[in-house]
Amino acid sequence: MKTIKTVSEMQDCRKTLAEPVGFVPTMGYLHGGHISLVRKAREENVSVVVSIFVNPKQFGPNEDFEKYPRDLQGDLEILEEEGVDAVFAPEAAEIYPQDFNSRVEVLGITQKLEGNCRPGHFRGVTTVVNKLFNIVRPQRAYFGQKDAQQVIVIQKMVKDLNMNLEVITCPTIREEDGLAMSSRNIYMNPEERQSAIVLYRSLMLAQDMYQRGERDAEAIRKEMVRLIKTEELARIDYVSVADPATLDELDMITGKALVSLAVKFGKTRLIDNVVLG
Ligand code: AMP
Numbered sequence: 001m002k003t004i005k006t007v008s009e010m011q012d013c014r015k016t017l018a019e020p021v022g023f024v025p026t027m028g029y030l031h032g033g034h035i036s037l038v039r040k041a042r043e044e045n046v047s048v049v050v051s052i053f054v055n056p057k058q059f060g061p062n063e064d065f066e067k068y069p070r071d072l073q074g075d076l077e078i079l080e081e082e083g084v085d086a087v088f089a090p091e092a093a094e095i096y097p098q099d100f101n102s103r104v105e106v107l108g109i110t111q112k113l114e115g116n117c118r119p120g121h122f123r124g125v126t127t128v129v130n131k132l133f134n135i136v137r138p139q140r141a142y143f144g145q146k147d148a149q150q151v152i153v154i155q156k157m158v159k160d161l162n163m164n165l166e167v168i169t170c171p172t173i174r175e176e177d178g179l180a181m182s183s184r185n186i187y188m189n190p191e192e193r194q195s196a197i198v199l200y201r202s203l204m205l206a207q208d209m210y211q212r213g214e215r216d217a218e219a220i221r222k223e224m225v226r227l228i229k230t231e232e233l234a235r236i237d238y239v240s241v242a243d244p245a246t247l248d249e250l251d252m253i254t255g256k257a258l259v260s261l262a263v264k265f266g267k268t269r270l271i272d273n274v275v276l277g
Helices: 007-016 032-044 072-081 111-116 122-134 145-160 183-187 190-195 197-211 217-229
Strands: 003-004 021-024 047-052 085-086 140-144 165-168 234-242 256-264 268-276
Touching: 003 007, 007 085, 007 122, 007 140, 021 032, 032 047, 032 165, 032 268, 047 072, 047 122, 072 085, 111 122, 111 197, 111 234, 111 256, 111 268, 122 145, 122 183, 140 145, 145 165, 145 268, 183 268, 190 197, 190 256, 197 217, 197 234, 197 256, 197 268, 217 234, 217 256
Parallel strands: 003 085, 021 047, 021 140, 047 085, 140 165
Antiparallel strands: 234 256, 256 268
């Protein structure tokens, strides 16, 4: 496995990789969610590239960029074990040199949900993912359903800009108690960690209501909010039942619905989702 720090080395390495190339962009501090993406990429491609880059442009000024967990050595050991061909782990100055002055932005859907709570977040994501796609030139790129809006935004960017690759969405991997795996889970103290189970319980409640025939989106939102509020430590950013294409809030569920939420436990902000229908 090659560990690569510079863009030019990555471009040179790419020339030596047998195709198709599968690519998994990450911010590192790898867990079972990331590993599931790597395994899927390993299954479906001849070569696999993983990037590890905590992208400063997708963090707001008061967010956790500085304290985002990092463990490059541990990550490399995991990726070596998974049979990855190359790991691209550049410094920020390599990706954004001083004269860097461009951006890639998907409009509309990036203003909703996460985009509404985290202004500029998706612009940071699409800018870096676009650069990574140009550097790695994968045939396939793998993303987690855990970050549902992120995949929707990236699919839109790929379609709108005629990027020549396939975006593959992989299911959310969870801890035994249902909490979605996330690098941010380690921020929580034991009480917060225990309370955070309510997120999965509220998504299961939504699924259960839907399966019993409920189609009134507001009724589902209300019950989810009620359940989440039974946890004193939970501070809701949003609970949404939206059209998965437009991310507009639904009144009645007639086709598919993306049920998503963002909730803070102390300083830790968690997101999760399920798709109904
Ligand atoms: P991150 O390192 O958090 O930027 O995540 C890198 C990729 O892993 C993204 O495509 C995420 O959606 C995906 N991912 C993160 N957590 C999970 C999870 N629990 N299950 C599946 N995919 C995940």
